[in-house]
Amino acid sequence: MRALIGLVLVGSMSLAMHAQDAPAGDAPQGGQRQGRRGGFGGGNGVGGTVTAISDTVLNLKSEAGEAYTVDLTANTRLMKDRQPVKTSDIKVGDTVMAMGMQEPGKHEIHAAMVAVMTPEQAAQMKAREKEMRESLGKTLIAGRITKIDDVKITVMRPDNVEQVIVVDENTSFRKGGGGRGMGAGMGMSGGGAASDTPPAGESITLADVKVGESVTGRGALKGGVFVPTTLTIMEPRRPRPDGASAPPPSAQQ
Structure with missing residues (x-):
């Protein structure tokens, strides 16, 4: 069923990206990761709670208790509250969705996008997952x-x-x-x-x-x-x- 959750994450993140896109002039300076516009069809997604974060790696724990490593690059798009952000704006304990290419057989994702979710957004994602399952x-x-x-x-x-x-x-x-x-x-x-x-x-x-x-x-x-x-x-x-x-x-x- 984790694959089902991944599909929901992909759809939710893609919708979130289009809703959160901001003009390039509004992007914060100094270390901002510039991502590409466009959809994320065909990628893998995982959501969970941030347990550690650096400029290049984000660690999270899924709701199932599984640990994931999310690799961040200069092309990873980071979003929070409808705005592009830096890694320093993401804190341990935040709920995030990470989407990108997953290493086969590993809990490691090369992230194209990471979105910090509000409690309301997390609840909506769970509701969508439930709706999709049913x-x-x-x-x-x-x-x-x-x-x-x-x-x-x-x-x-x-x-x-x-x-x-x-x-x-x-x-x-x-x-x-x-x-x-x-x-x-x-x-x-x-x-x-x-x-x-x-x-x-x-x-x-x-x-x-x-x-x-x-x-x-x-x-x-x-x-x-x-x-x-x-x-x-x-x-x-x-x-x-x-x-x-x-x-x-x-x-x-």
């Missing part, structure tokens, strides 16, 4: 595509349940678009309610969808089968030499 497979779908058979798509969900969904003439397909696409696809708006905003990204067709890709979407059960109204293929982030994650191509257009 809605997964009913009004929401997320996971990795394992098989495509005509209009039937088999998805391995984050809770390790394999589900066959069926697309129809009313299903719209998108690719990329970063977190906004995911947030809309998963029915999450800034306030946690379902959003009718069309997902961002490139319009594609069923023929463009491939086995192995990660997908999110919303829809409804029809005759016991999930039929998506929107289906978004999440683009993986491309690693950069400095260890941070570059936005997918569609996010840079």
Whole structure:
């Protein structure tokens, strides 16, 4: 279920970044980490309490009690109260969400973004996680595509349940678009309610969808089968030499 939590974090952080973006002229000087604008589709996320922080490393403990190392670079975007901040503004005991590329098999993330959460934001994230857990497979779908058979798509969900969904003439397909696409696809708006905003990204067709890709979407059960109204293929982030994650191509257009 940790993967499910990660998906919620990715969507929440992407939405938070777009909500918190400030003009470049408002950024604090002296050590400010300048991040790239754009979505975070395809990355990994973890949330928890800060146990230690330096200019290059943030240590946190997840709600499950697991210790994570978050690597910070000059390209890591740090946000707090809708403003870019420095590492000195993040304190031990703060609740944060960190998002980026995770080292395979390790509790280590090369962070593209770290956001300090208020108690209200943390509560909203938990509510979204609960909503997603209850809605997964009913009004929401997320996971990795394992098989495509005509209009039937088999998805391995984050809770390790394999589900066959069926697309129809009313299903719209998108690719990329970063977190906004995911947030809309998963029915999450800034306030946690379902959003009718069309997902961002490139319009594609069923023929463009491939086995192995990660997908999110919303829809409804029809005759016991999930039929998506929107289906978004999440683009993986491309690693950069400095260890941070570059936005997918569609996010840079």
